[in-house]
Amino acid sequence: MLFVKKFGGTSVGTTERINAVADRVLKTVRAGHACAVVVSAMGHTTDELVRLAEAISSQPNRREMDALLATGEQVTTALLAMALHERGVVAESFTGWQAGIKTEATHGSARIEEIETAPLRALLDRGGVPVIAGFQGIAGTAITTLGRGGSDTTAVSVAAALRADYCEIYTDVTGVYTADPRRVRSARKLEHLRYDEMLELANLGSQVLHPRAVETAKRHGIRLVVRSSFDETEGTVVGDMLMEGARVVTGVACEKEVARIALVGMPKSGKQLADVFGALASEHVNVDVIVQSIVRQGEVDVSFTVAESELTHALAICSSLAEKTRHHSIVQERGLSKISIVGAGMISNPGVAARMFEALERAGVDVLMVSTSEIKVSCVIAQDYLDAAMRAVHDAFHLGEEGVHAHS
Amino acid sequence: MLFVKKFGGTSVGTTERINAVADRVLKTVRAGHACAVVVSAMGHTTDELVRLAEAISSQPNRREMDALLATGEQVTTALLAMALHERGVVAESFTGWQAGIKTEATHGSARIEEIETAPLRALLDRGGVPVIAGFQGIAGTAITTLGRGGSDTTAVSVAAALRADYCEIYTDVTGVYTADPRRVRSARKLEHLRYDEMLELANLGSQVLHPRAVETAKRHGIRLVVRSSFDETEGTVVGDMLMEGARVVTGVACEKEVARIALVGMPKSGKQLADVFGALASEHVNVDVIVQSIVRQGEVDVSFTVAESELTHALAICSSLAEKTRHHSIVQERGLSKISIVGAGMISNPGVAARMFEALERAGVDVLMVSTSEIKVSCVIAQDYLDAAMRAVHDAFHLGEEGVHAHS
Structure with missing residues (x-):
């Protein structure tokens, strides 16, 4: 070989x-x-x-x-x-x-x-x-x-x-885990996961593998193994050739130091979204979750998240666009985090998002923003609640229990 | 330009x-x-x-x-x-x-x-x-x-x-000097010198320019300038295009930490020189001055210098050759130096070597070995006398006096 x-x-x-x-x-x-x-x-x-x-x-x-x-x-x-x-x-x-x-x-x-x-x-x-x-x-x-x-x-x-x-x-880690073991004690190492799952986990800040590398592996069907250079533990295999049904939820990932910006009361014109996010992109500000409110009296609110370190830069860009966007005000909020569940089986399992919201609700965690993809649900929450939220969600999907979560 | x-x-x-x-x-x-x-x-x-x-x-x-x-x-x-x-x-x-x-x-x-x-x-x-x-x-x-x-x-x-x-x-020096200024206070910076002079000075340990570089410059006729990167002083130009007569003696160089090995009483066979210096060369020992005594009763003494750091290695090689060389004994001496005068005009000025020996004699310095080329005379002396020897020779050729030495 x-x-x-x-x-x-x-x-x-x-x-x-x-x-x-x-x-x-x-x-x-x-x-x-x-x-x-x-x-x-x-x-x-x-x-x-x-x-x-x-x-x-x-x-x-x-x-x-x-x-x-x-x-x-x-x-x-x-x-x-x-x-x-x-x-x-x-x-x-x-x-x-x-x-x-x-x-x-x-x-x-x-x-x-x-x-x-x-x-x-x-x-x-x-x-x-x-x-x-x-x-x-x-x-x-x-x-x-x-x-x-x-x-x-x-x-x-x-x-x-x-x-x-x-x-x-x-x-320096032994593989990919169902959650960050430093945050969730019951986190379990995964034996294998799919490219798309790894891609979402990589993008969501699990920091084990860079998304570019995972994308390239997926495109060429290269089996990846993530393992420790410090011991001989078997690592985690990433690849789609695995002969098994997709897990509903594979792992829980988080991203810290997230900030939110809301442009409140913009006249709905269809062009302002392109103006705002075009300007941010051309200044290399990475925008993550974007939420647009429904139109009320011809006005919408648009809110989005950026890394806290980019907040000042992003605010400056938004302010400079005031003539184009004609928003009433800009609201900013620091000290947020994003918690996400990832799983290739989610696509065919309705109710997964609901189970996540329920778990967060029970743990007393307010959900400020929601974003979903076919294999992922992300919630923006206050950073202070992050560890509690991670544990609650990890438990809700039984991720700490061998095999149980796989086809639940 | x-x-x-x-x-x-x-x-x-x-x-x-x-x-x-x-x-x-x-x-x-x-x-x-x-x-x-x-x-x-x-x-x-x-x-x-x-x-x-x-x-x-x-x-x-x-x-x-x-x-x-x-x-x-x-x-x-x-x-x-x-x-x-x-x-x-x-x-x-x-x-x-x-x-x-x-x-x-x-x-x-x-x-x-x-x-x-x-x-x-x-x-x-x-x-x-x-x-x-x-x-x-x-x-x-x-x-x-x-x-x-x-x-x-x-x-x-x-x-x-x-x-x-x-x-x-x-x-880190302002040019090429008539002698090392740290040893000879009256040493003077040269405005220009010839490739061969620089080559001998470089080989003789003036350490300003590597001989390989000087050789390459000579071969291609590239004018070299040696100058300080720390100030704006004009440096020394090295090249043969200078319109002037050759100086008899351009500078005095020295090499420290020299050791001498003598193979005493070898039967004169014509082959032992090749044996000795072939073996040393194949072991990458750099041999400098080589002196062979005249033949007496069918036997010769051969002595040569190496860097002190290579003495042990050289001695081991010579000992291993005993069967071939059949010398009576090996004599070694540490703590030596080599002092040399260099000048392109030497070739047409007999008596230069004599003037050097005279100066050394007056200064009470014993000359242990002598080696000459067309533009160089080298003497091996005890290291303790090096500074005195440098000053004596430098003075004897009036190298500290502007212009005087140029055509003397």
């Missing part, structure tokens, strides 16, 4: 950790499997490089920022390849360009367009282990980086290009 | 220093000149990378060592390019491969074979400043490094490939 293994920053944070990663790879090779490895920069390397750049320029040139940051992963690849040599394993380091990872010609958040696998294949055919720098690629002769979640995305793309059997994402 | 400017590790040791380098480049650009810059890794970056590698492996794989070390210069190029952008100067960073610097397929000490200048030319033609990583190149798709003196060599090779008017080597 061919494994692509990805190790993140904490997994390669020290030379001791790099040696541990080499031991792990050795085990796979000894078991007779082929293996390619994708690594991130060591620990805080990237932060340190960013600090250097910021000491030089408040708005560092983006091409140069990519050239700078790409060195972080290059260091890890060389060190891990040395560690593998030390164990008698044939291995070679690959930067993005050496691995043939071609991206769009944009800096800081380039998308992978193509991977020319010949150099990687050549080494694999010789029984060697390619050690590939995550997060980076090449556009023409310029070094590019992929932005957030870049190393996960590299790993999945390499796995797709090499038609690997598994793409293993090694991280 | 086109300038290639090279800044070493201390000149780019901090972000403040990188900003100062950017100011300097800006000045050249503002004066209407074209400019390409070659940089080393920041301060102790290379040492830190070596430490990381050594924590992983006692004999790190050489290909991976090159991939690792090359990141150091890449960081500096990106930061300097950012600093230039900050000043409104068009600039782009270039790794070795991006700059088209092709080397032999060897790691750790590759020689530059060719520079494909199209990418550099394209930027220069747009009025931009290429910022090139020194010390590195590419062989096939493997990253290579040039070894000691690599960044100087990159700068001179780039200057040759671009047919630059000057290659300026910015360092």
Whole structure:
């Protein structure tokens, strides 16, 4: 079998950790499997490089920022390849360009367009282990980086290009849980879940896998395994090839530090929504839940959530649109959170949302906004109630009980 | 005019220093000149990378060592390019491969074979400043490094490939001196000297320029300027196009921590010299001065110097050859130094060596070994007498007096 293994920053944070990663790879090779490895920069390397750049320029040139940051992963690849040599394993380091990872010609958040696998294949055919720098690629002769979640995305793309059997994402948790174990004591590790479920969980702040990586895996049907680099526990498999009925609710996710903005009393014209969210998007403000009230006397209220850190920026944009939107007032609220349930079986199970609202009601949690998709229900609530809400919802769907929730 | 400017590790040791380098480049650009810059890794970056590698492996794989070390210069190029952008100067960073610097397929000490200048030319033609990583190149798709003196060599090779008017080597001294100013107070900075003189001085431990770089400059007729990156003092120009007669003696150089080995009483066979120095060379021991006594009763004594740090290794090699060389004994001596005078005019001025011996004699310094070339005389002496010897020789050739020594 061919494994692509990805190790993140904490997994390669020290030379001791790099040696541990080499031991792990050795085990796979000894078991007779082929293996390619994708690594991130060591620990805080990237932060340190960013600090250097910021000491030089408040708005560092983006091409140069990519050239700078790409060195972080290059260091890890060389060190891990040395560690593998030390164990008698044939291995070679690959930067993005050496691995043939071609991206769009944009800096800081380039998308992978193509991977020319010949150099990687050549080494694999010789029984060697390619050690590939995550997060980076090449556009023409310029070094590019992929932005957030870049190393996960590299790993999945390499796995797709090499038609690997598994793409293993090694991280500091042992898998994907029904809820954050730090918040919900009865949270249980999932053995497997579907791409769409993982995608919703990833988007909803479970922070185990970046949504871009999950999307890429889904598109190419690459089986993902999320597992710990610190112990041998079996991880969680993400893939649609599982022979089972869909679970109604797979897990509970949350997002903290959410703020709400409401534009109150806008004349209903059909154009104001485009004006508001167009302006926010062009200023790179991420808007999450959007709710529009029904029309009353020719006026509507529109409210939406943003990350608290973007509230000031978003408010400024909304104020500047006053002439177009002609709202009566802007109301803002900080200190909110979003709690969500995710499950592929939800689509065919009416009443799931109701069960969630009921559980929140019983726990005394006010629901401020609601947003639903085919496999997800999200509620915006006051942050102070988050832990209580998580536990209540987790219990309501029996997520802590092995098997019970699966077809309930 | 086109300038290639090279800044070493201390000149780019901090972000403040990188900003100062950017100011300097800006000045050249503002004066209407074209400019390409070659940089080393920041301060102790290379040492830190070596430490990381050594924590992983006692004999790190050489290909991976090159991939690792090359990141150091890449960081500096990106930061300097950012600093230039900050000043409104068009600039782009270039790794070795991006700059088209092709080397032999060897790691750790590759020689530059060719520079494909199209990418550099394209930027220069747009009025931009290429910022090139020194010390590195590419062989096939493997990253290579040039070894000691690599960044100087990159700068001179780039200057040759671009047919630059000057290659300026910015360092922490203001130029090339008639002797080390820390040893000889009356030492004077030279306005200019010839390649061969610089080559002998470089080889003799003046440590301002690496001999490889000087050789390359000589081969391509590139005018070198050695100058300080910390002030605006005019530096020293190295080149053969100077319209003047050659100076008899240009400067005095020294090398410390030299050791001597003597193989006493070898049967004269004509083959033992090849045996001894072949074995030392294949074990990478650098042998400097070699002296063979005259033949007496069919036997000769051969003595030679090595760096003190290599004495133990060299002795072991000589002992292992005992069967072949059949010497009576090996004599070793530590705590020696070499003092040398260099000057292109020496070749046509007999009596220069005699004047040096005389000066040393007057100063009470015993000469243990002598070695001469067309433009150099070297004497091995006890290290304790080095400073006195330097002053005596410097005075004897009036090197501290402006102009006087030039045609004496």
